Structures are given as C-alpha cells and as structure tokens.
Amino acid sequence: MRCLYLNCAESLLNLKEELSKKFSKVAVFEIKLGQKEQELLQLENEKTFFIDLINKFNEFKKGNDFVIVVGCDGFGIIGKYELNLKIAKNLNCPIYEIKNLNALKNLNKNSKLLITNDLQEIISFEQNIITPYQFENLLTNRARDAKATVILPESDDDRILKASDLLLKQDVVSLIILGDQSKVFERANELGLDLKKAKIINPESNEYQKDVAASIYEKRKAKGMTEENALKLAKDRTYFGTMLVELGIADAMVSGASTTTAETIRPALQLIKTKPGVSIVSGLFFMSLDEEVLLYADCAITPNPDPEALASIAISTAESAKSFGIVPKVAMLSYSTGESGTGPDVDMIKEAAKILKEKDPELKFAAPIQYDAAADITVGAKKMPGSQVAGHANVFVFPSLNTGNICYKAVQRTANALAIGPVLQGLRKPVNDLSRGCLVEDIMNTVLISAIQAKG
Template identity: 35%
Template sequence: MKRNIMLIPVSKNINLTIISLGLINFFEELNHSVLFFKPFYELHNCYDVLDDTSLILKKYFSTSFINSHHINKKFFLLEKFKNKYLLENSIDLFLKNKIYYDILLIEGVNNNSHNFLINDLNLDLSYHLKSDLIFVFSHDDYKNIIFFLKKIKNFNISNNFLGIIINNTFLNFQDIYINRVSKHIKSQCIDNIPIIADIRYNCDVLFYPISKILTLLKVHKILKINFNVNVVKLFLFYDNLIFDYEYNYSHSILIISYDIFVHKFIHILKRKLNFFNFYAIILFNVKDCHTLQYGFLKDIKKFNISFFYTLLDINIIKLIINRCHINILKYNQNQLKKLSNYISNCLNEKYIISHTKCNKKKYFSHLSSFSFLYNLKKYAKKLNKCILLPEGNELRIIQSAAIANELGIARCVLLGNVDEIHQIALSNNIILSKNINIINPKNIYFNYVHKLVQLRYKKGMTFELAKSIVYHSNIILGSLMLHVGEIDGIVCGVRYTSIDVLKSALQIIGVNKKKNVSLVSSIFFMLLKNHVLVYGDCSVNINPNFQQLSEIAIQSADLSKKFGIEPRIAMLSYSTGLSGQGESVEKVRQATILIKKNRPDLVVDGPIQYDASVNEFISSIKSPSSPLLGQATVLIFPDLNSGNITYKAIQQSLGVYSIGPILQGLNKPVNDLSRGASIDDIVYTIAVTAIQSDQE
C-alpha cells in the first residue's frame, strides 16, 4: 500500500502541525509506515533549521521525514513563474527520498495573506505528487468553508478529494458557538462532502499559561485585579460570542475591539454584572493609552475584572494564540503525545480507512504536464547525448543551444559559419559555452561525399552531384553525420521545410526495419493543464489505410510509454462503436481489430468519438463497455486533415503547449520543427530527440 495525502490549509492562522501529528499517530497505530513531507518551509529567523512538525518528529518520534525547501517569506509575493521553481525543487526533494512508506503525509503552505499564488502552489503540488486532498478550516471561518465547499465540484481535483477537517484545537471558542457553526456547515454542505474531523478545544489536554500569553500579546495594563488563576481555559472573541448564562467564565479572557466595548458591550456588562466573571478583557484597536476615555476608566473599576489593551490587530492576536501552544509543546513530549492521541481519536476512523485503501478507484492516473517536462529534462540530462542543429546561424537555434547546454540536457553541435554565429550571440547577449561545438560545414563536407554516393548509388548518385548536394545542404550533411554515428540525433526545421527534413531522413537514415516498420509517422505531445495527451499522426501521413493506421497507433503507443505515458489508445472517428457506417468508419474499425490482434497487450478502443475517449461521464453514456473509461492518453486521428486541424485548433484556441512533430519509425532520431517554433519548443525537442536516441 502506498498513499499520498496532502493537508491544504484554507483558513488563515491554521496550525497544521498538530493535525499532522494526529494523522501520523492515527496511521502508525494501524501499523502503517508514515513519511512526512513539508515541501516549503517559510523561514521565520536564521535559527530555524526545520519546520515545527519535522522538528517535533526528529526530537520525540521515530517517524521519517523529508527535509523542507527553505524559502523567504517575501518569495511568496513574487510573480507566478516562481511557482515553477518551487515545484521543481519540491519534486526533486521527494524523488531523492529513498525511504519506504505506506503513507506520505504532505503539509501544505499556510496562506495567511490570502495570496492566490500560494493556493495555486498547494493545488499544483498535490496534483504532481498525485495526492489525496484534505482541506483544513477553522470554526471562525465558516463562511469561507461554505463558499469553498460549493465550489469544490468545479475543481479538477474532485476524484482525489477526501474531505475536510475543521480545526479548533488552539483557538478555543465556546461549545455553544461551535455547535451552531458545525450545524450550519453541515446543513450547507454539498452531498457527499465528508467532514473527516470536527476538532474541539479540550481544556483537559491544552491550557494557556496566563503570564506567557499576556507577554506574547504585548499587552499593557489598564486595570489589574489579582486572582488565583494561572491558566486560561477559554478565549472569547466578541465577533463569535454567544451568551450562555449557565457557563462559568472565571478562566476566560474576552478579546474585543475598544470601540465595540465602549459603545456596546460595556452596557451589557453593567446590566449583567453578576453573570460575567471573566479573568480579563483585552482590548484591541486601541491606538495608544491616551485613547482611553476618563469615563471608561471610572466604569471598569466596578466590574472586578482585569483590563489590558494591545496594539496588535485581531489576526495577529489569533496567530499568536495559535502558535503559542505549539511553541510550548515543542519542549513537552508527554503533552505532545497526549494531544496527538486526542486529535487521532477525533478522526473519522471508518471513513479514512475505507478511503485510503490502495486501488480504491478503477480510475487511471494521468501523468501531469509539469511532471512530463520535469522527467523529460532529467532523463535527457542523464543521457548526455550529442544533438546536431544544422541551422546554426539562426538566432532561435543559437539561443536554444545555449539553454540546452545550461540545463545539461544535451551536448549541442551547431553547423554554420563560426564567426557569424559568435557575432549573433554577442549581439543578443547570448553566452556560448565552450561545450557547444560549432562546426563550419565547408571545412568537413568533403569527408561525407563518398558516403552519400555509396548510399544513393542505385538511385543514380554521382560523385560530383553528391559533392554539390553535401556542400549546399546542412540537413544532408547532418543526416550523413548521424548515419555514421558521429552524433546521436538531429533537430531542425526553422528554415528547412518539413519535406526537406523528412526526405533527407528517409533517404539517408531510413526506416527501422529491425522493428518491422513500414512507414514513418509523427506524434505531438499536447501538454494540457493537468495531463499530457499524445496525438498521432498530425503531420506526415495524409490518408493512411487501416494497416498503416494500426502501425501508427502501435508506434505512438510504444513511444509514449518510453516517455512515461501509459498508452491507452483511442482510434478516433465521427462515430462511437456501431453507431456509424461508411468507408472512413470501417477503416478505423479494421485498424482497431488489427491492433488487438498484433498487440493484445495494449488497451485500445475504436471507432470512438473524441469526447467519449477523454470524458468519463460521456464515456459512461456513449460507450459504457469501453476499456478506456474516458481516460485515453494516445489519440489516433483517421487522417492528416482531422489530426492537423485538431492539434492546431486546441493549441491556438486554448493556449495549450505542444511538443512536436516528433518523427517515429526512423533508424535514428531526426525531428522537424515548425518554422514558427519558440525557444521552448526547440529546447524540449532537443530533449525528446536525446531520449529517442537512447531508445532506437
């Protein structure tokens, strides 16, 4: 059993440490090994080495944990692209971990500033780590809970949503208030939204030393009455206060704004003087002691209650109270274990066990686009292949070679005039490393003339003709270099046409006859927001017959698998199953039959419409017996017309990033670029080509 669970704080001032400790205790009592991971740790001072949870686990428990990635608080205020950096570092930390575990418990980042980038970061990380989600709220944030729950069905995370935890461990409100809030939440909850735990403050487990809390809140004395009280059992926040005339408030502190107290609550106190026996009242929103009115000072002496004021705002007050106990608990092992046991007992044991079993769903898990790109770069970097860029004098090619070298994904070779390439780089502030090999084709072309004559002799190739062709065509020269094994792959196409690239590849590299390949085809990796789809063939074969279509599908499935995408093949048509007839539908049907015959190991269905192949609900209606279950990853179009239009429509209309066309079926990898290819397109195509060269 392996299960990833992520706690995502939604309310402000949520202390996840004690929730994490409670869940760890819960699973370990069930004999599950737990690994804790706090991906990002916000540094509070230079002495912080570990986050609170990891520090406690290291000091008092045997639970394993992964060290956090330390970040400065200001980092979260930076632009959105920084999320990519954080995600990469977090995934790196996770993948480097070699510890065996049953449960990976991930603690998300607190979003006390309601920064939408932090919310995105938490959700993105949960998706890339394929985690089940538990959202954590506090009782005083019940309006946000209801709003959030009503939006939950709009998230793409619904299949991984376990439920919510309402945490009132530290910010202790009255039971009468909490019961009312909990009842309201449950009445507003969408069906099947489970509350995993509704945790209440327990004064038998927790208490606040008065001297400690008053110091942390930086209070100033207005009037102090000496009582024999050492601990606070209840904090009352006036905005949540519900009067309970049977409750004993002797160990309570009321926190209320100065204006509300003076204009409203003081009159209630006068009428119910014998009822309220607070230990103290702390006023906030007091600018300074001169704000306090003379009449106010005279009135409060009658109440026999200690009065203090603080210059802190209400959110800071709650945060301090929230963190106060965890800071105290860091040094009290017995209290920590007592509290983690209490939290563990609050959890809905039956629900958690039933929903954290391995393979609880039959759903297939997609590879996310971020994970795909991350793995792509990592794999290419490990291979360290030599990739030739024949259009070496093109600015985009020079920029891409510099980036690819910096990332370490390939050893790039540029074909072109050496002085011209260096001048272009200098003019555009591009640093060309010495690791980038720049070759003037005029200096080496003659070495390959005889090879071209040898390869094309039966087609009438002469020495003089070959000499002229190799001299004038970098793509032919590059293909010859690839043929003799001096390089590992070729990427070009920003100046050469697709016909030029494909023609040279077929004439010099040839198809892979060892794998019984009869044609060259292509795929595109379509990087949607949360997953990657493979489209084929969208750039080479105009109108393949059913044998060719089946071969394209098998090639696409095999290549997809080698890039970490589990192939689930949809043979696309305008109809699903037996609902349509005609030559084009029959071609797809026969191709599907042939795939099942030749490769029974592949999951394939067809003819099937696009919507039924990628949407679970539509699949359940149109094709309930389909093995794809609306979870196709490899989509094969019946002809070039439909494939090319579809990939460009999705790419341009939805802003979907794509890598391709990636040629498949050749003896060695040669990949064609769009003449409008961006720098990213070229860099990722270099990485793909490097990986292909290891697999051919």
C-alpha cells in the same frame, strides 16, 4: 509510495499516528515559502518554483512508504487554498480535508485531483496527475540520463542559439551546431550567449566530409546518385547533419526553424529510413494539459492514411508513449463509436482495428470511437460499456492529417495546452522537425525529446 496533502498542520499528529499503523516509514514534507520562493511566485516565474519543488519532493520520497505534505499560507493576492491546490496537483498528492471540504471541492471542479475526508479512500486511490511542469521536468531528467548528442543545423537562427545556450547551462545534452565557427561565436557574443561547450562543425569544410559523401553515394547510388552530387549533398547542412546521425557521430538531429518540413524529412527518409516493420513515418504531438499528457497522431506527415498506415501510426505512438513512461490506451477516432455508425470512413477504422489487433494483440485500444467517448469517463461508460480504454484514452489516432492537425491546434489554443511536436516516429534514428514559428522553449523541448528517443 503513497502521499496526501494537508492545507494546515492541525490534524498532522493524529494522521501520522494512524498512518504509522499501516506504513513502516511515514515522513512529513513541509512547504515553506521564504522570500526567494515568494518572489518567484509574485514575479511570474512560478515555473522555476514548481520545478524546484517537484525535484525536492521526488528526492524526499525516496526511502519512505508514505509522505504527508503540509501546505503553506497564501500571501499578497495569492490565496491560501488556490496556491495549495496548485501545489498538490504538481506533487500529484490527493488532499485530505475535513473543515473546508465542500468549499475546496467547489474551487476544484472538473479536476482529477482527489479531495476527501476519507483516509482509506486516499490510501487505496491511484492519483495520476501529470502537470505541464511535471512533464517538462520529466523530459529534462530523462534527457540528462540519456547523455545524448543532438545536432542543430540552423546556426543562422537566433532562436537556435538561445535554446543552445540554455540547454548547455542545464547540462542536459551535448550539442553539435552546424555553421562557421567564427560567425557562430560572434553572433553568440552579440546576444550574450555562452556556446563554448558546443561543438561547432562547418558542413562545407570538416574532417567528416569524405566519409559523409561516400556514405551518401553508397546509400543512393541505386537511385542514380553520382559521387559528384553526393559531395554536394555532403555540404548541405541538413543532409550533412542527417548523415552524422546515421554514422553514429551524433544521436539525433533537430531542424526546421528556418526550413520546411519536407527539407527536414526528405534526407532522413533517404538516408536513415524507417524502422524494421514500420511502414510509414508519422508525426505526434505531446499535448500537456492542466492535469494530464495526451499523445495525438498523425498531426504532421500523412494526409490520408489507409487502414494499414493507421495501424502502424497507432503502434508507433503507443511505443512513443511507453518510452516516456506513459502506459498507452489508444483511441482510434471516428465520428461514431462501436457499431453505432456505418459508412466508408467508419469501415476504414474497423479495418485498421483488425490489423492492429493482429500486429499487437496486447495493446489496449478502442475502435472506432468518438473523442468524447474516449476522453470522458461518463460518456465512455454509456457509449462503450466494459471498455478499458473508453473514458481513459491517452493516445488519440486521428483518421486523417486534416482532422489531427486541426484538433491539436484547437486544443492548444482553446485549452492553453503545451503542445510539443511534431515528434517524428518510425525512423530508425531520431530526426525531428520544428515549426518555423517555434519559440525557444519549443526548440528546447524538441531537443530533450530527441535525446530521449535516441536512447530508447
């Protein structure tokens, strides 16, 4: 389905007539700003406005071959062209403009959004913009379709309870919250939250206790586990929650708001273990920028991966991209591009590239490559001409945890990017770790991602 965006309806009739010669079903979608919509934009609640608009537009597109979107006037301090540019990006619609073409382009420098007076260019152009609102909406809809059950072990953290309340109101996942039911509901009432739709399980006393303890013992007895210690671990909320995922009682678990990464990951490695053929667990971040979503790995788990581990991280991250509807183009990052540099660090990336080619010959990747050559079309064409990935990469594999963690935080803070993660990949079943500084929104996004991971 194709579309274009008009800032006003002046040329609508002529355009519709012209497009009807090439497309059988041409429809018009008008942006109308009533009092409710204006209030949302003025009260800094534009997220609700844009997500509602994105959903309406996606529904409208069904059954049509081409949609002409007619923009709206600005109001108050919100200018017409600034508002329509933002709407066009969030609807992923190239703009058709004649009168104010240059002025509009100047307002939209360094953007992937196509603005042109050439109708044929719009018809043949593949616009591919994913805004943060689009990505969050994608997560919500995919998680709702997944119908997964996610465990939240940390009921003593108010952020977990607040996130649970919002997730249950949106009806996107089923939740199991671990803790004493009376205490959970008492605190929820104090906070004005409704958690009645959640299942509350006390890890210290419940119907699953014996099965969980027996399963822990069976999985760990070769490592010296005793039945007595297994019973103790079955009362630990993280081990208990992890085992419920392994036993299929839940589909995923999200933890770490008040515990360390090690405390979250250790039970998963011991009880769930890695997928067949995957050598390590790694942590990726979804970096939702103004117009695109990038995947960074490993930013959380493996300090100094060897070539085999780097290849495994690349494959896992590419698979993660696919599961979220993103066609992976992988950049194996280094301080040099192609054959321009030498040294042990570059050699390690080259060795990882050989392993990656053997393991996944169909995967599009570039290695070694510098970040600018991977991300910028002009630089990529100069430094690695002929590459399908240079200048177009969306999956970035860093040579070490040091570089990955620094880079994701730098981009998050300086580019005002929405960073979602770390998302653990490589486990047979999803267990994801939260930052102890996480916001309610971070918890919600991690739960949504975990639900999507669980259903593949």
